[in-house]
Amino acid sequence: MNMRGLILFTRQLHVISRSGTSIIKPASPTPENFKVYHLPLHDCMMPNIYIPAIFFYADISKAADHKSTVSNLLKNSLSETLTKYYPYAGRLRPSGSSVDCNDEGVHFVEARIGCKLAHVLEKDPAKEDEQGLGHLFPPLAIWDKLSNEKCSSLVLVQLNHFICGGIAIAVGFSHRIGDALTLLSFVAYWAGLSRHSFDHQKLLHVCPYIVSDHEQSHDNDSNTFNVSFPEKHWITKNVVFHNSNIARLKADVEIRHKLQGKDEPNYTRNELVTALLYRCVVAAAATSNGGAYIKSVLCQTVNIRPLLDPPLPQTSVGSFINYNNIATGTENETELHNLVERIREGKLQLRRNKGMDEIIAARPFEEFEKMNRIYLVSSICSFPLYEIDFGWGRPVKATIVDMPVVNSIILMDTPSGDGIEAIVGLEEKEMENFQAHRDLLSYISF
Numbered sequence: 001m002n003m004r005g006l007i008l009f010t011r012q013l014h015v016i017s018r019s020g021t022s023i024i025k026p027a028s029p030t031p032e033n034f035k036v037y038h039l040p041l042h043d044c045m046m047p048n049i050y051i052p053a054i055f056f057y058a059d060i061s062k063a064a065d066h067k068s069t070v071s072n073l074l075k076n077s078l079s080e081t082l083t084k085y086y087p088y089a090g091r092l093r094p095s096g097s098s099v100d101c102n103d104e105g106v107h108f109v110e111a112r113i114g115c116k117l118a119h120v121l122e123k124d125p126a127k128e129d130e131q132g133l134g135h136l137f138p139p140l141a142i143w144d145k146l147s148n149e150k151c152s153s154l155v156l157v158q159l160n161h162f163i164c165g166g167i168a169i170a171v172g173f174s175h176r177i178g179d180a181l182t183l184l185s186f187v188a189y190w191a192g193l194s195r196h197s198f199d200h201q202k203l204l205h206v207c208p209y210i211v212s213d214h215e216q217s218h219d220n221d222s223n224t225f226n227v228s229f230p231e232k233h234w235i236t237k238n239v240v241f242h243n244s245n246i247a248r249l250k251a252d253v254e255i256r257h258k259l260q261g262k263d264e265p266n267y268t269r270n271e272l273v274t275a276l277l278y279r280c281v282v283a284a285a286a287t288s289n290g291g292a293y294i295k296s297v298l299c300q301t302v303n304i305r306p307l308l309d310p311p312l313p314q315t316s317v318g319s320f321i322n323y324n325n326i327a328t329g330t331e332n333e334t335e336l337h338n339l340v341e342r343i344r345e346g347k348l349q350l351r352r353n354k355g356m357d358e359i360i361a362a363r364p365f366e367e368f369e370k371m372n373r374i375y376l377v378s379s380i381c382s383f384p385l386y387e388i389d390f391g392w393g394r395p396v397k398a399t400i401v402d403m404p405v406v407n408s409i410i411l412m413d414t415p416s417g418d419g420i421e422a423i424v425g426l427e428e429k430e431m432e433n434f435q436a437h438r439d440l441l442s443y444i445s446f
Contacts, residue, residue, distance in 0.1 A: 003386065010405070015387070019109055019110040019111070020109070021107050021108065021109050022075065022107075022108045022109070023104070023106070023107065023108070024078045024082065024089075024105050024106045024107075024108050024157075025079060025082070025089060025103050025104070025105035026076055026079060026082035026083045026086060026089050026103050026105075027076075027079045027080045027082070027083050028083050029103055030083075030089070030090075030101045030102075030103055030444065031084045034086060034101055034260040035100070035101050035102070036088065036098055036099070036100065036101065037086075037087040037099040037101050037210075038097070038098045038176070039097050039098055039099065039100060039176065039318075040211055040318055041381065042318065042319055042320070043176060043177065043178075043318050043319050044096070044097045044176075045178075045319075045403070046090070046175045046176050046179075046319045047145075047175055047229070048096055048145055048146050048174065048175065048176045049143050049144060049145050049146070049154065049174075049175050049229065049404060050140075050141050050142065050143060050144055050146070050172035050173060050174060050175070051143075051172070051173045051174075051179075051180060051183055051400065052127075052137055052141055052142040052143060052171070052172050052173075052351040052400065052401040052402065053171050053173070053183055053184070053187070053398070053399070053400050054133060054136060054137070054168055054169065054170040054171070054398065054399060054400070054401060055168065055169045055170075055171075055187070055388050055395040055398045056117060056120070056121060056166065056167075056168045056395050056396050056397040056398065057166060057167050057168070057169075057390075057392055057393065057395055057396065058117065058165075058166050058393075058396050059117075059164055059165035059166055060165060060166070060167060060392040061165045069165065071110060071159060072158070073194055073390070073391070074108075074157075074159060074169070074194065074210065074390070075108060076198065077102050077190055077191075077193040077194040077198060077390075078106065078108065078157070078247045079191055080198045080200070081186070081189055081190040081193055082103075082105070082106065084200070084207060084208050085186055085189070085208055085317070085318075086101050086103075086190065087099045087101055087105065087177060087210070088106065088154050088155050088177065088186070089101070089102075089103050089105050089106060089154075089155070090102050090103070090154065091104055091152050091153075091154070092146065092152065092154065092174075092176065096176065098184070099154070099177065104153075105153070106153055106154070106155040106156070106157060107138065107153040107155075107156050107157065108157045108158075108159070109138055109157070109158050109159070109239065110135070110159045110160075110161070111135075111158055111159070111160050112160075112161050112163075113135070113136070113160050113161065113162050113163070113168075114163065115162065115163065115364060116162055116163060116164040116166070117162040117164050117166030117167075117168070117289075117396075118164070119160075120133065120136070121167070121254055121396070121397050124236055124237055124238060125236060125238055125399045125400070125401045125402060125403055125423050126140040126235075126236035126401070126402050127143075127232065127236075127402040132236070132401070132402070133170075133401050134401075136158060136160050136168050136170050137156075137158055137170045137172060137401070138156040138157070138158045138170070138172060141156040141158075141172030141428075142401055142402055143229065143402060143404040144172075145229065146174055146176070153402065154173075154174040154176075154177055154381070155171065155172065155173055155174070155186075156171070156172035157169070157170070157171055157172075158170045160300075167192050169204060169390075171183065171187060171189075173186070175319065177317070177318075178317055178318055178319060179303075179318070179320065179321055179371055180378070180380050180383065180400065181305075181314060181320075181380070181383055182316075182317050182318060182319070183421075184383050184384050184385060184388070185206065185208065185314065185315045185317075185384070186208070187388050188206060188384045188387055188388055189203060189206055189207070189208065189315075190390075191388045191389055191390045191391075192206065193391055194390040194391050195391040196388060197328075203308070207315065208315050208316075208317050209312065209313050209315050209316045210317050211312070211316055211317060211318050229389070229405060230405070230406075232402070233406065233427070234403070234406040234407075234421065234425045234426055234427055234428070234431075235425070235426060235427070235428050235431040235437070236402050236403060236424070236425045237423075237424055237431060238421055238422065238423050238424070239421070239422050239424065239435075239440070239444045240414060240419055240420070240421050240444060241273055241276075241419050241420045241421075241422070241443055241444055242322075242414075242418055242419040242445040243269070243419050245417050245419075245443045245444070246269050246272060246273065246419065246420065246443070248274055248443065249272050249273075249276060249336075249443050250267060252336070253267065253272065253275075253340055254335050254355070256335075256336070256337035257341075258336055260337070265341070265344060267340050267344065269381070269420060270379050270381055270411060270420070271340050271343050272336075272340060272345060273411060273420050273422065274298070274300060274343060274377050274379070274411070275336050275339035275340045275343060276336060276439060276440070276443060277377065277409055277422055277424070277440075278298045278326075278334065278339060278377065279334040279335075279336060279339060279399050279437055279439060280300075280434055280437040280440045281329065281375055281407070281409075281424070281426060281430070281434055282296050282334050282373075282375070283331070283334070283433070283437055283439075284426065284430045284431075284433035284434040284437060285373060285430055285433075286331070286428055287429075287430075287433040288429050288433060291406055293328075293329060293330055293331055293334075294329070294372045294373055295327070295328075295329045295372045295373070296327070296328055296329070296372065296373040296374070296375060296438060297325050297326065297327045297328070297373075297374050297375070298324075298325065298326040298327075298328070298339070298343075298375055298377060299323050299324075299325055299374055299375065299377065300323065300324040300325075300326070300343065300377045300378075300379075301321045301322075301323060301324075301347075301376070301377070301378040301379070302322050302323070302324050302347060302350055303320060303321060304320050304321060304322045304350065305320045307350060307351050308320075309387050322350055322351060324343045324346040324347055326339065326343060327345065327348060336371075337437075338432045345427060373407065374407060375407045375408070375409070376405070376408045376409070377405065377408075377409045377410075377411070377435045378408075378409070378410050378411070379410070379411040379412070380400065380410065380411070380412045381411055381412060381413050382413070385398045385412055385413060386398055386413065386415060386417070395415075396413050396415060398412075398415075399412065399421075400412065400423065402423075402425070403423070403425035406425055406426065406427060407425065407426060408424075408425045409422055409423065409424050409425070410422070419445065420441075
């Protein structure tokens with residue numbers, strides 16, 4: 001009986017139906033003088049893959065009369081949004097370094113899902129259809145590469161209707177035209193227009209800041225970053241650190257600093273959790289390697305909008321990130337008090353680079369090549385992940401789905417704001433070692 005019930009439950013997670021693709025075009029045409037969007041050099045250096053984000057909303061029947069109302073609202077407000085985010089309705093040129101702002105539009109599909117929303121919320125943020133959330137996205141929208149063979153839409157959207165009345169809005173967003181903060185700013189503006197009856201005047205404070213030199217022309221592929229991402233061969237899991245446990249982690253690190261006669265630094269939650277996760281994943285790899293530590297690097301992405309001179313607004317369109325790299329080769333170098341101190345020092349160094357040219361030149365890609373193992377850690381904590389309100393309240397859950405490569409971690413706020421959730425992608429055996437690490441078990445919440 002239990003097996004039969006499991007089979008029925010698994011089938012329910014499949015898409016019952018998916019409508020044909022709608023093409024959502026800007027509500028008004030892009031002016032002629034904005035028909036070409038030359039990507040800044042730092043955007044050209046980003047891989048041309050979709051960043052996948054999804055937003056879950058509980059029963060919205062009280063806020064919307066029927067499904068067509070929700071669909072029409074989202075389509076119309078998306079059309080209005082594209083008048084401000086006009087490059088997103090265009091298509092990348094073959095060189096990958098500029099966008100034809102030709103108003104060809106964004107691809108939008110709808111799906112009916114044969115289960116209740118609650119059945120999905122507890123699933124790991126992986127892309128596999130059975131174990132994860134892949135069926136809630138348009139095909140090839142989860143860290144897949146854009147190509148001319150596909151629709152080449154820079155943004156892909158799927159609206160999912162659950163049998164309980166809940167919905168999920170899944171978005172695949174080209175990394176070539178922006179980072180995770182750009183994605184969330186775009187969806188937040190879209191939601192704001194839905195909530196405020198398409199009134200752009202009420203959203204002037206979050207209007208996109210388009211960074212592009214329209215006189216510039218480097219329409220060739222010499223500046224673009226092309227890489228082949230492997231088929232998924234890793235396990236994706238999430239772990240949660242409640243604020244109470246992070247406070248205990250902070251106290252433990254401060255004790256070690258005091259024993260060394262150092263001042264008590266005011267480390268952030270992000271720094272502490274990043275250090276703990278890196279220590280645990282490196283130890284997991286060492287366990288698989290017979291206990292021997294190998295040369296590794298913590299590659300921490302940093303939002304550099306506030307670090308520039310002058311600072312850029314958070315709604316700046318593009319991939320404004322740099323990398324804080326911490327190399328280790330011994331267990332002692334992964335001690336928490338050592339790691340958090342080096343993370344802080346690295347971030348202070350980044351603050352000394354005030355211009356984009358300096359920041360691009362300072363990216364130490366050659367250091368990656370010297371390391372046997374790279375661990376990429378990104379954070380969207382404090383980003384507007386849970387501020388995406390289309391008119392029926394904030395999402396009950398929102399997340400980035402899966403990883404583009406193995407040995408990657410994404411940090412984000414928990415739905416209630418009472419901690420940090422980490423999505424971790426590791427090889428299967430190393431995931432087992434990671435989940436059993438004593439330091440991790442001391443601070444995660446179950």
